[in-house]
Amino acid sequence: MSAAKTDPGNFFEDFAVGQVIEHATPRTVTEGDRALYGAIYPTRFALPSSAEFASSIGLPAHPVEELIGFHIAFGKTVPDVSLNAVANLGYAECRFHVPVVPGDTLRTRSEVIGLKENSNGRAGVVWVRSTATNQRGEVAIDWARWVMVHKRDAGAPAPETVVPSLAQSVAAEDLVVPPGLDFSSYDVAAAGSPHRFGDYEVGERIDHVDGVTLTDAEHMMATRLWQNTAKVHFNTEARPDGNRLVYGGHVISLARALSFNGLANAQLVAAINAGAHVAPAFAGDTLYAWSEVLDKAEVDAPGVGALRLRLVATKGRDETMTLRTDDGTYADGVLLDLDYWAFVPR
Amino acid sequence: MSAAKTDPGNFFEDFAVGQVIEHATPRTVTEGDRALYGAIYPTRFALPSSAEFASSIGLPAHPVEELIGFHIAFGKTVPDVSLNAVANLGYAECRFHVPVVPGDTLRTRSEVIGLKENSNGRAGVVWVRSTATNQRGEVAIDWARWVMVHKRDAGAPAPETVVPSLAQSVAAEDLVVPPGLDFSSYDVAAAGSPHRFGDYEVGERIDHVDGVTLTDAEHMMATRLWQNTAKVHFNTEARPDGNRLVYGGHVISLARALSFNGLANAQLVAAINAGAHVAPAFAGDTLYAWSEVLDKAEVDAPGVGALRLRLVATKGRDETMTLRTDDGTYADGVLLDLDYWAFVPR
Amino acid sequence: MSAAKTDPGNFFEDFAVGQVIEHATPRTVTEGDRALYGAIYPTRFALPSSAEFASSIGLPAHPVEELIGFHIAFGKTVPDVSLNAVANLGYAECRFHVPVVPGDTLRTRSEVIGLKENSNGRAGVVWVRSTATNQRGEVAIDWARWVMVHKRDAGAPAPETVVPSLAQSVAAEDLVVPPGLDFSSYDVAAAGSPHRFGDYEVGERIDHVDGVTLTDAEHMMATRLWQNTAKVHFNTEARPDGNRLVYGGHVISLARALSFNGLANAQLVAAINAGAHVAPAFAGDTLYAWSEVLDKAEVDAPGVGALRLRLVATKGRDETMTLRTDDGTYADGVLLDLDYWAFVPR
The missing domain is CATH 3.10.129.10 (Hotdog Thioesterase)
Known part of the structure; x- marks a missing residue:
């Protein structure tokens, strides 16, 4: 009972195709994130470094690096999707939509889009499509990801195999400017x-x-x-x-x-x-x-x-x-x- | 003479019951503090993480974690109260009053509320009640603390023993919403x-x-x-x-x-x-x-x-x-x- | 060809007296910088710590420590001036002009003011005067610096020796309040x-x-x-x-x-x-x-x-x-x- 209120994460048999997960802990991005990112990574791109440069290339506000948004949005999915992961297998179709600027609050929602149990019956691959939105409900980032997740119970029945069709690459005409x-x-x-x-x-x-x-x-x-x-x-x-x-x-x-x-x-x-x-x-x-x-x-x-x-x-x-x-x-x-x-x- | 301008901190015999100490270095809290706190501690509480969540629960601004305020307010007391401490012995009656939000500047003031020399005459226990206020003079946090402090001179006379009466616990009705x-x-x-x-x-x-x-x-x-x-x-x-x-x-x-x-x-x-x-x-x-x-x-x-x-x-x-x-x-x-x-x- | 687009930095023979270099990566200073500085250095000066203190001594905004501005302004010069340095030899005539406050964007420009090839013909000393300006074009910081830089090609001809005259100290009357x-x-x-x-x-x-x-x-x-x-x-x-x-x-x-x-x-x-x-x-x-x-x-x-x-x-x-x-x-x-x-x- 001691761990009854702690979150064990989801196991393979907890996922179903079509299931939607609202991930916890909305997160407001701040100038502190930008500074820490610059302290931890040797980034020198002029756009995230300089509000003046951002303005000079037509942007109405000073976005943080796209990867700051990605890591935050991705991090929200971990407790629900990959806490019991054997391995992260891949990403696909990740697009950056509305730029993330300090003051924005990101939430992430994932939909299960594929499942395939391993032949050994002890784990399986889960595909999710995750979407991070800002406080205005605009999509900031979306992506697909697949991960091999342990089963809690090897005896649990295998779900119907659904393997989603994902593009090898985002088409150039689908890039969001x-x-x-x-x-x-x-x-x-x-x-x-x-x-x-x-x-x-x-x-x-x-x-x-x-x-x-x-x-x-x-x-x-x-x-x-x-x-x-x-x-x-x-x-x-x-x-x-x-x-x-x-x-x-x-x-x-x-x-x-x-x-x-x-x-x-x-x-x-x-x-x-x-x-x-x-x-x-x-x-x-x-x-x-x-x-x-x-x-x-x-x-x-x-x-x-x-x-x-x-x-x-x-x-x-x-x-x-x-x-x-x-x-x-x-x-x-x-x-x-x-x-x-x-x-x-x- | 070389250390004449450096601060040696207070020793046990420097304290007197009723003495009030205005601690140095007022400190403005910023979004940088929130970000660093999140980088150093694995905090995921929705309130300090999200300005939107704070607003959804009725708060007019986005407070930082209470412990950020506490550590800042407490840190101010160290040079004056515990620089020559043998040991930190306890806290009591710590209440969080007005939430601390970025832009607030905290100051801390302490009053000596108790003294008791050790039987060996080489140190003694000092009780202080400390109060952190913001730039509007509102109380943000107050608490009592006691600490064993070295004497500078074992031969200094012992003060009258005063042991303050402190509550085992803050009463529920005294909590500040x-x-x-x-x-x-x-x-x-x-x-x-x-x-x-x-x-x-x-x-x-x-x-x-x-x-x-x-x-x-x-x-x-x-x-x-x-x-x-x-x-x-x-x-x-x-x-x-x-x-x-x-x-x-x-x-x-x-x-x-x-x-x-x-x-x-x-x-x-x-x-x-x-x-x-x-x-x-x-x-x-x-x-x-x-x-x-x-x-x-x-x-x-x-x-x-x-x-x-x-x-x-x-x-x-x-x-x-x-x-x-x-x-x-x-x-x-x-x-x-x-x-x-x-x-x-x- | 693999490194053709990477920046090898300048070598001694790439510098000429009178040459002006516009350094890359303008940088917007934020409250995140102040917080990180305070996490990395045990600074307790009241002015950079407290917006209230800054106001109480007549400053219209809350500047960050002068050394934050200096390090940022200096860092911009490294890829162009000292990436191939043998040694940093000295600084002189560094003055802090307009205070740097969060929101300011700093750029740095350097002028080569002296050159002297070493007697061994393998390196030489380069003197530069660097100037950091904010987004309004006001000078924030300027300084002279000299550094010994490798030659790319020991056979390159030596430039005419020019050793600038630099003050032993900034005169008190030249300090900028x-x-x-x-x-x-x-x-x-x-x-x-x-x-x-x-x-x-x-x-x-x-x-x-x-x-x-x-x-x-x-x-x-x-x-x-x-x-x-x-x-x-x-x-x-x-x-x-x-x-x-x-x-x-x-x-x-x-x-x-x-x-x-x-x-x-x-x-x-x-x-x-x-x-x-x-x-x-x-x-x-x-x-x-x-x-x-x-x-x-x-x-x-x-x-x-x-x-x-x-x-x-x-x-x-x-x-x-x-x-x-x-x-x-x-x-x-x-x-x-x-x-x-x-x-x-x-």
């Missing part, structure tokens, strides 16, 4: 790089050169800021090896920040097409990043183009920028393989 | 738990399940944020064992945050009745918490009830939730024994 | 010390007594907050000894904060005359500080005086406060020797 965005008088000196849309070629790889060695205090502070409660991130007694596992989103934000050096004009994340956390990261690891240009598209806004980028985080620097070995598996040292769209000036 | 508080349309989905006033029984114990392993960087950042200057928290050369001692308030905030899992609707701390820092905590320790319902009371505000709770922090998880051994001493692993009132929806 | 500053009803109780201008004597030394042991997480968070990208601060693989080098500005801010205990009324930094980072600092080091009064001056503002102070940070406490040994070199343990002006109440 923030109202007002106008890169026609974009200040490259303020942004820190002369490289525009036309300077990037599909297939090009960019070594972001810089590295950051992880500490436990930093990744825990970041993960808490997003109210992400997965115990493996905080508790040395929760894993046999006594290490705290770094939240995958921490690696994403770190790699995105490092990518400034080479992609300084990739000012806004427009969509996340796919993401794989290939290997775990721990305090003491030194993270590096490289990017590959996967696609390019023009966008219906003044001076705005979109680059589809692969962002790869590695443990230790790999100047050869090798994603996979000859047998198709990820190369040693690859931690993250993220596929996203960013808006850049044409 | 924030103006406007109305739980009649309380959103349990947003708050993260269906358990209301009526669901808790006196004597019930709740295992909060989750644990957090401490780091030095985090507890130092928190303690500095409160401008608490006790050197044992920051300086490995200040203690023979070379460890930095974790500020007791850090353990309180961590345990309170962990208590969300089981007490998600204990939205506001209304009073602290008593508190004992039973054993020291250090980086590397993994903290857990459990609670016991000590009392219940109805409150004269729409839909509002009060739970009197014992909050126990332990080093290592104790699923048996044992407070004391058979001989009446605290059980191994108990770090904190805090007795407080919280407002919950009826 | 913030508009409105009025210490005539200065509240010493709120400030935490009774010691005013008249209580300090030239030649006096003050042992600040307290120490802080450094952690990697804290210095990295601070340095990132200033968007300072020098890799030695973040990457254990960037140095042969595997240690992260603490940013020199971290030591400055820590020492300044510690100096509160003895110099609580040195409310504003008015100018930095000179600064030497004598030895590197690393996590695990315990820092202490002492000050020497170098000069005093009256200032043309009500109740305002200026103290010229030497601020010395040491590894381990040196109660003898010895700056140099008999042979004129810095004493063991000295990390920082900073010469600055502060405004104090008369």
